[in-house]
Amino acid sequence: MMSKLSNLKRLTAPDVFARKNAQPIVMLTVYTARMAQLLDHHCDVLLVGDSLAQVVYGYDSTLPATLEMMIAHGQAVVRGSKKALVVVDLPFGSYEESIEQAFRSASMLIDKTGAGAIKLEGGQAMAPTIEFLTKRGIPVMAHVGLTPQAVNVLGGYSVRGRGNSEFSSILDDAKAVSEAGAFSVVTEAILESLADSITDTIVCPTIGIGASARCDGQVLVVDDMLGMFEKNAKFVRRFDNLAHRIDQAADAYARSVRERIFPASNNCYN
Structure with missing residues (x-):
């Protein structure tokens, strides 16, 4: 198996972008080299999520994740994989202040981990940052809908898009980040009809988590998928216990x- 994998070309952000309305994109969130080895030939994308603050370090939210944490785990996942595109989250507080701060943080992640892209949360407000990064050679995966880094503003982890105003706002968020140059957009915990509207409207692939089977791909946290926790969100399906x-x-x-x-x-x- 390793000899076959060594001959494989690692997927890139343009490869994922080209999967719009094509073969569904398989993505899992992973934090360690060994798990990356096990998942690599099954997945198109391995996401090093800031959810590691909860899953690995036991915090109550993703907010305590630091740039140093993301770099360390990003390095591990890159070392453990050969084929999948590795995407690393920009943690809370590392990119919101300015486009210059975002570039410093993103370029450090890419340089120190060898990852192929970064992910950041936010819609219309972050569109200028996404455009700034992509024009400077940093591929960006966007994230709209339920954005865990904004949990204190949102008031919890509830489903988004129920009201007409919020439905339209999230759709506009997705349009903005796609037009800004994001190569894909994670749509988290939104109404199925909203996820379908986003998928039908924007030019880049959508990757759903609690969204719709019609999204261009799907993502779960590997620990949730494997049944490592007693309680899970509705959108989680346990494929093992x-x-x-x-x-x-x-x-x-x-x-x-x-x-x-x-x-x-x-x-x-x-």
């Missing part, structure tokens, strides 16, 4: 140690 299997394995290990069954003679050096 890994937490239960880990619990069983840990129980078997603990009993083997306490009963002096492990290590056995074949685990020792004689």
Whole structure:
């Protein structure tokens, strides 16, 4: 398998952009080199999400993620993958102040990790930043709808786009970031009809998470997909119950140690 992967060309942002209305884009959010190795030949895009603040470090939101965290985990995922496009989130506070700040943060991420693109949250307000970055050689994946970095303004993690005003505003957000040069747009936790409208309207691919099966691709956090947590959002489908299997394995290990069954003679050096 590794010899075959070594001959593969890593996907790029233009490759993903070209998938509009074509074969669906498979994306997973991942944080470690080993998981990247396991997922690489299944995925088109591996996202190093700022959700690592919650999943890896145990915080209540994505806000505590730092640029240093994103760089460290971005490096790990790039090292662990060969084929997929690696996209790294710009964390909260690293790009909102100005387009110059955004360029410094984004260029540092790209330079230090070797990732192929960055992702940032926000719609019309961030369109000038996206245009500034793309014109300077930094591919940008946009993110509209429920934007976790704005959780304190939004008042929680509720579904977006229910009212006519918010529906139109998010649609305008998607149009703005697409026109600014984003090569793809994540649409999170929005009404299915809104996701369909965005997909039908903008020129770049949409990647849904709690959006619509008609999006040009889908993304989930790998830990959610594998069933590592007891509680999940409605849009999460568990494709395994890994937490239960880990619990069983840990129980078997603990009993083997306490009963002096492990290590056995074949685990020792004689």
